[in-house]
Amino acid sequence: MKKSLIPVLVAGLFSLPALAFEPFVVKDIRVEGIQRTEAGTVFGYLPVKVGETLNDEKAAQAIRTLFGTGFFRDVRIEIENDVMVVVVQERPAIAQVDFVGLKEFDKDVILKALKEIGIAEGRIFDRAQLEKAEQELKRQYLTKGKYGVVITTTVTPLERNRVGINFNIEEGVSAKIKQINIVGAKDFTEKDLLSQFELTTPGWITWYTKNDQYSRQKLSADLEKLKSFYMNRGYLEFAVDSTQVSISPDKQDVYITINVNEGARYQVSSVKLAGDFTISEEELAKLVIIKPGDVFSREKLNESNKAISDRLGKEGYAFANVNAAPEIDKEKRQVAFTIFVDPGKRVYVRRINVTGNTKTRDEVIRRELRQMEGGWYDADRVTASKQRLDRLGYFSETTVETPAVPGTADQLDVNIKVTEKPTGNLMLGAGVSSTEGLILSGSISQNNFLGSGNNVTLALNTGKINQVASISYTNPYFTVDGISQGFDIYHRNIDSTSTSVAPYKSSSNGAAVRFGFPIGEKQSLSFGVGIDQTKITSYDNSSPSTINFVNQYGDTNLTIPVTLNWVADGKDSFLFPTTGWYQKASLEVAIPGGDLTFYRASYQLQRYFALSRSFTLMLNGEVGYADGYNGDGLPFYKNFYAGGVNSVRGFKAGSLGPQDINGNTIGGNERVIAQAELLWGIPGMEKSLRMGWFVDAGQVWGDYQAGYTKPGIDDSLRYSTGLSLAWISPVGPLKISYGYPINKQDGDRTEAFQFQLGTTF
Structure with a gap:
């Protein structure tokens, strides 16, 4: 051989x-x-x-x-x-990858990261890749501030030419920022400057935010905030000269030193506009908010540039270029700006492309758009189109891009990409309220029925006080003009025997048809007419007004309610607003043809003011008035009530206002509520958790015959103050308040701790 x-x-x-x-x-x-x-x-x-x-x-x-x-x-x-x-x-193959002492990270996340490097079960073992994996793992720990981490890797030979890899990790503790020093600052205190930083020394909430752990990305962002702080106060030449980050020998403490050069403070000497305006110079000049004599502010200058660019975009100049050129006089410490305006060519929309809607019909999306194909581009209309699509609730994400059409200078396309989310819900849940007790609820709803944009809902809610079963249908585009049409069928039971309200029970069956009319981008008007039959059950200890009502009108009454609602919603967010307003005016009139005739009107005005990046002021006012007409009185079950977690906190729900001779609250036909609340988000949980300090005021008044009401009741406004918490929890919205009545009077029922978990229909 x-x-x-x-x-x-x-x-x-x-x-x-x-x-x-x-x-x-x-x-x-x-x-x-x-x-x-x-x-x-x-x-x-x-x-x-x-x-x-x-x-x-x-x-x-x-x-x-x-x-x-x-x-x-x-x-x-x-x-x-x-x-x-x-x-x-x-070469040996990797049979298994194990970790000992891994606590800071999820094992599956680390395995996925190692797989991208080449370390995973079934892969060929490579010593160089293993060393690379060790370095990557250490890097991940360094981002968490664990500078003392020790990683020992063991490679164990196994049968069939395989190996097992074991990472033994001694994580240690996270190094904390011991001190942040700013050197070179003269005109501002270090405390004021550090208040701009996200990074901080350990505090009462840093165990959650981790802001006491050093991060290069966070430090870079903080330095930019520091620069903005100075630039917005006139320090045009401010600069960060150097930054030093050092770690103590035991790798437990981090020290950060920032050297800055403040420079001189500049004042604006003049602001001029130059270029091709297209729009009158006078109109553009009104958009410039930085004025001669002002202390220089980069924020105001940028806002001025953006306002001009947005105004041009509204006229179709999608690619306008607006830049400010400074002329610095160092001796006088003044700066003059010339804002150059180049609108470019006016462009129109060639085509609107919609993608991602596998279920929702194209027409459902396009009818919400305010920018039209073939029309001049309007930035405001494009923005409004996106906002309207977001408010539909059909999509988890909506993105809008406006690329130029290749080979042209006056055309662009509007590309709308949506990511659909499930719009049908089968909900079975439970909620707890300090007022209602245990609430069991269930509903089947489809907000986008068969992709048509129509809403169909079957709901059931059971609580100690309110029990509701209902069927609802809404077609938001009953006509091409956006007039909506819908109907409701319901059965409702109310049992007040376990509350501070005078005891009675009612059972209502009804149906209604309604129409909605858009009267603006943020306003709508709705009109409805229905029929309602209500049966009243009174008791020996019921309010005399309740007993008298049953004696006069019978225990069963048929009414024909006509409703009119006007809503204007300008809030920047549905869940946790920070700016904007909300108004609602409602009128319900029971017209002749039924057993009772009455009216019930209410108005609410709510305003939000962003005081800073962290704090929001909410002001809310509500008024209501109701009465009978045509010789009829107001049904007692249409009375207003106040007190509780949703009105005047610190007082028991529905306890304010007139009381009967037995001391039970009977409500009234007039109500006033006023609330002021300072709100702030919890760092890292701003989108799901918010706290507040509130001051509430409110009262209910009524005009009843002598002998029905308890004499000596003080009907002045009641005030309360306290703390609140709102949390979008995994099991539903949670509202908690701890209120202290400021002017409690004899006969008032107070309740310091109040809460509501879950939603009611």
């Missing part, structure tokens, strides 16, 4: 000439040494096949190719009676 070894070592392959042999025709190819790799894989990489001639060049190429796969750590070719024998030694 004749054998000859071609190359033996890889080094010999690349640095020394291969052992020469006479070319021959390959009769067969045999692979030896494989354990996990399929023979077909080796054959697939070989550049020579049976029946072909093997020479020095092809043999060397075969070895290079097999080494290049990374599967083998040794490859050689032998010749045996015109048979090509490929002898390989496989």
